[in-house]
Amino acid sequence: MAQTQSGAEGMLSLPALLHRNATQFGTAPAYREKEFGIWQGWTWAETEKEIEALALGLINLGVNEGDFIAVIGRNRPHLYWSMVAAQSVGAIPVPLYQDAVAEETAYVLGHCGARFVIAGDQEQVDKVIEVQDQLHQFEHLIYLDPRGLRKYDHSHLHEYSHVQNQGRAARDEFIGELTARREKLTYDSTCVMLYTSGTTGKPKGVVLSNRNVIESAKNSAEFDHLTRNEDILSYLPMAWVGDFIFSVGQAYWCGFAVNCPESADTMITDLREIGPTYFFAPPRVFETQLTSVMIRMEDAGRLKKAMFHSFMEHARKVGPRILDGKPVNAWDRMKYALGNILVYGPLKDTLGFSRVRVGYTAGEAIGPEIFDFYRSLGINLKQLYGQTEATVFITVQPDGEVRADTVGVPAPDVEIRIADNGEIFYRSPGTFVEYYKNAESTASTKDPEGWVATGDAGFIEEGSGHLRIIDRAKDVGKMADGAMFAPKYVENKLKFYPDILEVVLFGNGRDRCVAFINIDLTAVGSWAERNNIAYASYQELAGHPKVLGAIQEHVEAVNRSVAQDEMLSGCQVHRFVVLHKELDADDGEMTRTRKVRRRIVEEKYADIIAALYDGSATVSTKTEVTYEDGRKGHISATLEIRDAAVQPVSPHRVAAE
Amino acid sequence: MLDQAEGYTTADGRKIGGVVMEMKNITLRFGGVVAIKDISFDIREGEIRAIIGPNGAGKSSMLNVISGFYVPQEGEVWFHGSRRPPMRPYEVARQGIARTFQNIALFEGMSVLDNVMTGRLTHMKTGVFSQALWKGPAEKEENENREVAEKIIDFLEIQHIRKTPVSRLPYGLKKRVELARALAAQPKLLLLDEPMAGMNVEEKEDMSRFILDVNDEFGTTIALIEHDMGVVMDLSDRVVVMDYGKKIGDGSPDEVRNNQDVIDAYLGVAHD
Structure with a gap:
């Protein structure tokens, strides 16, 4: 394994990467969010200032090194900043699922003993207030959107922008402390803690180090040749490891722009406006989009319908082959090019996929018909297999070797072993540190040599070397x-x-x-x-x-x-x-x-x-x-x-x- | 009960100011039919004031008197300390009164955003010609108005239908768009004519939340007519109860609830 003790190119933490981005290409866009009908943007240099102000404000509020700071809310730049600000002051960010009910939130907040919570809006604030009596270590709640919160008791409640203002005001007093804390971060400091929901039992807190996150981001970015010119749309739950890697890990490593939709309901419109170049979605999103296309085609006029079906049939025949660079005869290529002008192009534009260079689906198996539909349009949709404990990547499909029934070859630096009972084991630089306060589960999942049991049964296909998943090992x-x-x-x-x-x-x-x-x-x-x-x-x-x-x-x-x-x-x-x-x-x-x-x-x-x-x-x-x-x-x-x-x-x- | 000038403090600690609008001995007739009979009450700054009553009690007529659509034969309407002469509805709108309608009155073929923008009309000063040329002041004004409209769209959480024609929306959302248009005028007094009519429980809860938030966030004084007693009692600070064109009760929800005349009117006691 090509691991360096000094960290990838001397970058040991996300705050360090942030500083690099702000210095090397400070004027490039880092975040965009649609608000009030307009895309508002922040450059890397502005982002660094915003995060610094928040970090100073957190020190001012009394955040200590090693504290846990929970973050709950929909994808917004400010909440991504909170996670990096938490890291800057030596605290550990814990993003939570925003749709979790109060009980689940209470369990997680209690388990990590979060002293601070940063919440998106009134709904999340209410949830935390409802359960705060069960939480012994909880002290302060910071909220982003002040709407509806005017009348609340503000003795332990702070508005995000006020915390930042106090931080700015106290810059001279705390900047030394902040710099010292930032410099103490090593490659093995905890970067983030993510709770896995798990199909059985209570959620477990997966501790990921800077090494896990940065190495995984670096390897995967190199694998797909991601550059700082990518645009992604961040709409998946922030508590999910995938979003953390794409919207934070890879975004900071590559320096590309993270775009946040206006609200969950406007996601499809915002997707179209941004036209991401790198896109990630669970199969469900692709299924929903395909269903809506099909429903709309049912309502379309006869000519359009006939055109759509005839060209789609052609696309299914040759589209994936063209995408994989396999030989296709000139006549078929011409017909495909015509289809691209008449059907595929407009359709991709409507779906928001005109600029997608690399798209991934993971989390569940995707239907071959759905998968082929997108590939036949010329969208480079691929599958990957991963889990929180691996910092996402276990296997990925390389360009040109994409199939619906496999999940690809081991990702860079990942080793895979299939046990006698068919269970898949892996070892990689992304392998998690431990389950927080749960040595027993850690020991039963990760052996002393670093091999992790996935709980999935599968086999490596002869010839291609691709991994195929059968099912959850315990479900078989x-x-x-x-x-x-x-x-x-x-x-x-x-x-x-x-x-x-x-x-x-x-x-x-x-x-x-x-x-x-x-x-x-x-x-x-x-x-x-x-x-x-x-x-x-x-x-x-x-x-x-x-x-x-x-x-x-x-x-x-x-x-x-x-x-x-x-x-x-x-x-x-x-x-x-x-x-x-x-x-x-x-x-x-x-x-x-x-x-x-x-x-x-x-x-x-x-x-x-x-x-x-x-x-x-x-x-x-x-x-x-x-x-x-x-x-x-x-x-x-x-x-x-x-x-x-x-x-x-x-x-x-x-x-x- | 109330100090005329001082106002009062509500149960949840909101300060209610002085009188914004006062209805003095209003009587409204349509030919031989007396819709409103000698009614007086006031609306105070920052409060949520409800007018309730059984069907045909004269609630909507009352709201139309407040909005200036009907001119009462007898009585006086006082707004911000001065007597209001008979006015056209647009003049009333310019005074800072906006309303929604019982049966939605939106421009069905226009998008939600355009509908909300029409609420800004009273704030537009540039003329037809400069708006047609679209340079300089007209453009600047449009941008400012758009900003107000967008803040309200954000507030009422209707971003996802911003560009959708109103005719394609379900009933509950249309009601919300109507509220958005009324709010776009940044009114001092907002009149809501049966804001919950025809809604399911969830939509009613949402709408109640929005009404409370509007009052809280913008400090807008709200007068509303509503059928749903549960909603009215939860939302309002003070309630006027009407029956057969007469006022039969006026006070806090609790006072009104225990008023024998009100109970009779709702449970149905034979009228002489």
């Missing part, structure tokens, strides 16, 4: 007859239908598989509108016989395709139910990054699972739901259970019987 099981049970495989196949949002497959230790299905309200709602189907609520739409019929067709189609797979043909869905509510992170059914928590879903809906297996035609159930403000309520429903046709299980077994 055996059915009653000994056949392999890998739920993700079937779930993903179903989720690739636009009307299906989420699927949970059950069958471990059973004789057959059954499934829970969530419909996608946008896609199904639009379909209902076009077909004059009236509905008053999500629940009513989800239970509509026509919707159930459509879903049944999808399930049966998937069963036919699953039956082709020798290993997994036992995982066909025999019976299914369309749930009356969406699985939701607020109810603990999913993580904040929207991964299903199987055990919890299994416990919570035990009655429905029982009904799926005992052959009943309907099931009445009462479910507890949590509202956004943390209050609880119940919804009752009677759900119809449907049987789906299954294919006879693989020929050799039939023969054996």
